[in-house]
Amino acid sequence: VLFDKGIVSSGINAEYGGCTVNMEKLAPLLVGAHAGSAIVAGHYAGLWATMHQHAGRKWSIPDLCEAAGCKERWVREWVGVLASAGVLTLEEGMIVSCDSDVAAALLPTSELLHFFTSLEFTMDKEPQIGACFKKNGPLGVGYSDYPNFQDWMAGWSHCRNENQNFPEGYMKMVGGGVHEALERGITVLEPGCGRGRHVMAVAQRYPNSNFTSFDIDEEAIELNKVDAERQGIQNIVFTTGDFCNLKPEWANNFDYVMIFDCMHDLPHPALAMKGLKGVLKENGVVTMLDIDTSTDMVAQTKNPISAVLYNISLHHCMSVSLSCGGGGLGACWGVELAQKMLGEAGWDEGEVRVITKDIPNHAVYVMTKGNGME
Secondary structure (H helix, E strand, C coil): EEECEEECCCCCEECCCCCCEHHHHHHHHHHHHHHHHHHHHHHHHHHHHHHHHCCCCCEEEHHHHHHHCCCCCHHHHHHHHHHCCCCCEEEECCCCCCCCHHHHHHHCCCCHHHHHHHHHHHHHHHHHHHHHHCCCCCCCCHHHHCCCHHHHHHHHHHCCCCCCCCCCHHHHHHHCCCCHHHCCCCEECCCCCCHHHHHHHHHHHHHCEEEEEEECCCHHHEEEEEHHHHCCCCEEEEECCCCCCCHHCCCCCCCEEEEEHHHCCCCCCHHHHHHHHHEEEEEEEEEEEEEEECCCCCHHHCCCHHHHHHHHHHHHHHHHHHHCCCCCCCCCCCCCHHHHHHHCCCCCCHHHHEECCCCEEEEEEECCCCCCCC
């Protein structure tokens, strides 16, 4: 069932603005956009968690409201959105149900849920993003215009890490003796730490090692200091810093550099890559986690889920880089380009190892200086 000027129609084509539009392509996108917004609302209302707790149950709307602590009028309208979109099932007598796998996929611990909540920092930026397209428009929308991004990224990272047995599972996966060295005790640098979720988890698991973690976001660094103190973590130094201009006192100072999801956001990633060898001690190791895509856009766009990655990049990753006068690398820069840039930054082919498929949607680049840690 498709829409023709607000009137239900069973046809595939519809007339809009004097043009015949093929709604077979556009209607699912329109419905999906509005359903996605309602999915996020259901998350904040606790409705997915309630449905998951009672998997397979068929609910009257009053009973669902009672269980979730929600107002009936709001839930009724929400059901209307998602039953129309096929996410929920609505039967005669106003009985609503949800497939158990759908409810589970939309819990706060799900990475999929966090892809939906990314709509929060994309949809409200459309006028600003649209202005950036114009030749006389702004370069991009800057970091300060995304006050909730750090928390969103921290939530997504937490979900991914929980699913991947982070940090121990990650350190064993990258190999190169990193796990064993961390247990013995080494010095570690984390650039672009954001809200510090990665480094705090690693520091707690490997208390014999000492960590320096930095970000350009001063507010995030101050919050990280408070969080670490509250958790009793004493082996991390949080500081502000610029990944594209590493501090001179860090030269030859670290055994291990760990990078998570930030290289493609930088204004000048080539400078950051060139600086990595300089901060490493001899036989040091760098690991860089980033999005696993192909640089070939034609090939990458054969996968429909790539639309999510490109859209997050359009509204944040590329935009914040361009706003700083950078090149706007973007989240979908791709493995081929990453390898090329690492080579240009002074990492020989034999010094770089790429791990794909172990972490869904991500690639891990392992760079070894000298003989490495093994």
